Amino acid sequence: MATEIHHPERVHKWKQAHAPSLHSQLKGEKKPNGLSDFLDFYGMLLPTPVASDAGVGAVMGKNDKIIVTPKGKVRKINQKGHVWSVGLGRMAELLPTPTARDWKGAASPESLEKRGRIPEKNSLPDFFARTGKSFQLNPLFVAEMMGFPPDWTVSPFLGEDRHPLKDTGTLSSPR
Secondary structure, eight states: OOOOOOOHHHHHHHHHTTOSSTTOOOTTOOOOOHHHHHHHHHTOOOOOOOGGGGSOOSOOOTTOEEEEOTTSOEEEEOTTOOEEEOOHHHHHTTSOOOOGGGGGOOOOHHHHHHTTOOHHHHOHHHHHOOTTOOOOOOHHHHHHHTTOOTTTTTGGGBOTTSSBSSOOOOTTSOO
């Protein structure tokens, strides 16, 4: 996975200047770049997975640009000006890498502000958290993002018949 490359201050400048896209020029300022900036600027979520997302997809070149079409489709424009679709796998590589502390969930915006941290750069849960709300990061999601098999986090607690060894009383336990 790639490291976090979100630049909220750059995105804010582009929004304040009413820039039509991330590729607009603003008085020599550095442009926002990366998936986090892209999603922040356009106020979007990741695309719905499709069968073709089973692979990572096309390679992103150093000078490739990502745009959103008027119909809301995410596209890549390469150096030669050719337009290509961007797979979910390729976009997911630009998300923050899960860390061991992510199980704790997102810190409150007040706590991050007190410590002088930018929520989008702090951790994966903070990246996805909504202002004023906190949540617990789903361990199954983290395991999948890290490439582990689907049952990786629950298999130690399953018997040979693939059912829980005992009822744990959680909402996800079959009864």
